[in-house]
Amino acid sequence: MADIVAVLYNDVLRYDVKTFEEGRHDRFVLSKGHAGVAVYCALALKGFFPEADLEHYYENGSLLSGHVSSAVPGVEFSTGSLGHGAGVAAGLALAQKLDKSPFRTYVLVGDGECDEGSVWEAVMFAAAQKLDNLTIVVDRNGMQALGNTAEIIRTDDLCERFAAFGLDAVSVDGHDYAALKAALLRKPAAGKPAAVVANTVKGKGVSFMENELLWHYRDPRGEFLERALQEVEQQL
């Protein structure tokens, strides 16, 4: 998912750190709020707040909560309970339509999150209101809190489902920067919201973390952290 966030903040979202508070920019809602740390890192690198603040993630008195918080500069909206972000993004996109804004709204949801019925309420509403300025991005890593989506609620046909609900949906390799950039910048058919199903590997780039459920819960520390950093750096 970090790759999706990196492409969004490097190559897709139009924003200005200095005038961010005025709200005239591409809107981005992280609906899978538990991945807030990825957004915090992107925001620090882009100058929304000092990188040193990241050291206090999760700590007593810190604003950097585990689930993404709009108390942090640059974060559009707080989430954490799944299935909220798509509806909020649809509201933002509708407001952009009403204001004839040149900007778009992006929302990043998880594939496990698509178990929530409210995601589909938002998808149907977006299609009904012809919100072609909205892009719903799915981080389809095939895993959820207690196992593989294939064994819980299948998500392998998400792209077809979005299309059936009236969205202009494409599927893409969620670790291929060029492909992601093209998919996220692609203008959907007129009158249709866009869906980008990004197929990803959870823990990508760290051999002992890839597709391992344990690392959904565990913080890498000590030797694990060193090994993970080494592996990632070797690939840069």
Add this chain to the structure above:
Amino acid sequence: MRNTFVEKLLEEGERNKNFVLLTGDLGFGVFEPFAARFPDRFYNVGIAEQNMASVAAGLALAGKRVLLYSIANFPTLRCFEQIRNDIAYHKLDVKIVAIGAGVEYGSLGASHHGTEEMGAMRLLPNMRVYSPHDKAACRLCMDEMFATPGPAYMRLNKSGTDGVFDGCAGLGLTCLREGEDVAVIGTGPILAEALAGVEASGKNAAVYSLCRIKPFDAEGLRVLLARFQKIVTLEEHSVIGGLGSALSDAVCELGVCVRIKKLAIQDVFTKEVGKQAYLRERYGIGAADVAAAVKELYA
């Protein structure tokens, strides 16, 4: 009272070009004038209240003032977490209005009885809670709601107590009938039962209205308790979380000794169906119950 609500919507629509109205596929014969005058600011979001609340949050985040509407539990309990996380937590300018407060839709059954939603809304930080009883009160509530950016909830009935109190209205504790020793404090259209009950009791109890349940009128209560040490609360809501609870909380904070009798639905679901008047009587919140409570406190 609902017509007054519609008039105020049109007024706000005219005054504020950022005012957007959402309904969850309810309001037949209610929103046509607004939809005709402001077609791009009226949306029927369909039968999807969770999405309605989240969409309202998104619109408000982008600078719109949003009012969302449905029946009793649908724009409140059905989407409670969306209201908590998306609207209240972000302090967004979203007004939630429910029709059918209490047992107004009595014959439709317990699913349509709004008997816990006021307590649920009162529970949320940043949320203001209004419960008007007639046109004049509804006007005051909406004036304050629209003058105060941020989340608010208002519960309505189609008709109120119009003609009963000569349009005498206030948001805080407001005297509707002068009296001595015992004060009946009610909220919403059930105040008509308070007045009838006091008349039937043959006692000279006072009747007060409270339209704004939160923030609570603590100063008004302090003044009232200087004159009355025996209070009856009356509401068309569960005994837990509504007017009686709010008043008890405020009395505790004041640290005074007061006798309070709470007339409310006593932590049960309605089993039978029936008209509003029937159900009020059946669940202990009718005029006869007020009369009995007043007499008990005078004894």
